[in-house]
Amino acid sequence: MELKGRVVLVTGGATGLGREVSLDLAKSGMSVAVNYSRSEQDANETVEAIQALGGTAMAIRADVSSSAEVNDMIGAIIEKFGRLDAVVANAGTTVFRSFDDIDGVTEEDWDRIMAVNVKGAWLTAKAAAPYMKKQGAGRIVITTSVAGIRPRGSSLPYSVSKAAAIHLTKGLAKGLGPEILVNAIAPGLLDTRWTRGHSQKTIDSFIESSPLHSLPTLADNARQIKALIETDSMTGAIVVIDSGSTL
Template sequence: MDLRNRVVLVTGGATGLGRAISLELARANMLVAINYSRSEDDARETMQAIEELGGQCMMVKGDVSSSEQVEKLVQEVVNRFGRLDAVVANAGTTVFRPFEDLDGITEEDWDRILGVNVKGVWFTAKAAAPYLKANGSGRIVITTSVAGIRPSGSSLPYSVSKAAANHLTKGLAKAMAPDVLVNAIAPGLLDTRWTRGHREDTIQNFLNSSPLKRVATLEDCARQVRVLIETDSMTGEIVVVDAGSSL
C-alpha cells in the first residue's frame, strides 16, 4: 500500500506506543485520527506534534470497550476525511498483580481488561470493516504482546487478553480476506507509563535475557506497524518485537 494521503485510525493513539505510531504514520504522509478515552491533553499534544511535521490529524474521543462509542468514532473519522484505509488497534489496559495473587484480581479487573484488549479490538475491526473493504486494500494492525505468547507480563488477565488478541488477529485475517490484511505486533518490555512501575531488578532480568542486551523502543515498534500497513503479502502474522528476549 502506498501510504500517501491514506487515512489511518490509531486507537489509544495519544500516549506511549500509540503516540509513536501516530507520529511514524504521519511522517509517511498518512492522515491520522488519534483516538483517546481520557488523555485529551496528551492527544492534543500528539496532534500538535503531527501538525508541526506538516501532517493532517484529528482527535476523536471514545472508549473502545463500548461498541456504540466505537461506531460513532469511526463514523467521525470517515465524515472528516471521507474514507478509512487502515486501523491500528492499539488501545489497551492492565493492572499490575503477581500471577500467584489470585485473590488480588477482581471480576471488574477481568471485565475491564478483556473489554478493552479483546472486545475493543473486535468492535473496532467490525465498525471499520465496511470502509476498509470498500477500498479493496484495507489494513488492520493489532498491538498484542509477548505476554500473549507465553504467560508473563503485568497480570494474569492481561496475559490471557493478549493471547486472545493474538488468536483474534488470525481469525480476523481469515474472515476479512482478501480485501483486508490483518496482522499484529507483539512487543516485549517497552519504556512506557505502564512499565515504569516495574522494579529495577525486573527490568535488569529482561535485559539479561535479551541477546541484544536492550529493550525494543517505541520507535522500533512503530516502524514495524508501518511495515505491516505497507505490506501486500502478509496476513494473520504476529510479529514479535522484543530484542530477541523470547528466543
C-alpha cells in the same frame, strides 16, 4: 499499500507507542485519527506535533470497549476524511499483580482488561471493515504482546487478553481477506509509562535475559507497524519485537 494520502486510526494514539506510531505514520503522509479515552491533553499535543510536521490529524475520544462509541468514532472519521484505510488497534489497559496473587485480581479488573484489550480490537475492526471492503482494500494491525505467547507480563488477565488478541488477529485475517490484511506486533517490555508499573528487578531481568541486552524501542515497533500497513503479502502474522527475550 501506498501510505501517502491515506487515512489511519490509531486507538490509544495519544501516549507511548500509540503516539510514536501516530507521528511515524503522519511523517509517511497519512492523515491520522488519534483516539483517546482519558488522555485528552496528550491527544491534543500529539495532534499538534503532527500538524507542526505539516501533517493532518484529529483527536477523537471513544472508549473502545463500547460499540456505540466505536461506531460513532468511525463515522466521524469517515465524515471528516471521506475514507479509512488502516486501523492500528493499540488501545490497552492492565493491572499489576503477580501471577500467584489470584485473589489480587478483581472481577472488575478482569472484565475491564478483556473489554479493552480484546473486545475493543474486535469492535474497532468490525466497525472499520465495511468501509475498507467498500474501498476494496484495508489494513488492520493489532498490538498484542509477548505476554500472549508465554505467561508473563503485568498480570494473568493481561497475559490471557494478549493471547486472545493473537488469536483474534488470525481469525480476522481469515475472515476479512482478501481485501483486508490483518497482522499484529507482539512487543516485549517497552519503555513507556506502563513500564513504571514493573519493579526495577523485572526490568533488569528482561534486559539481562535478552540476547540484545536491551528493551525494545518504540521506534522499532512503530516501524514494524508501518511495514504491516504497507505490506501486500502478509496476513495473520504476529511479528515479535522483544530483543530476543522469548528465545
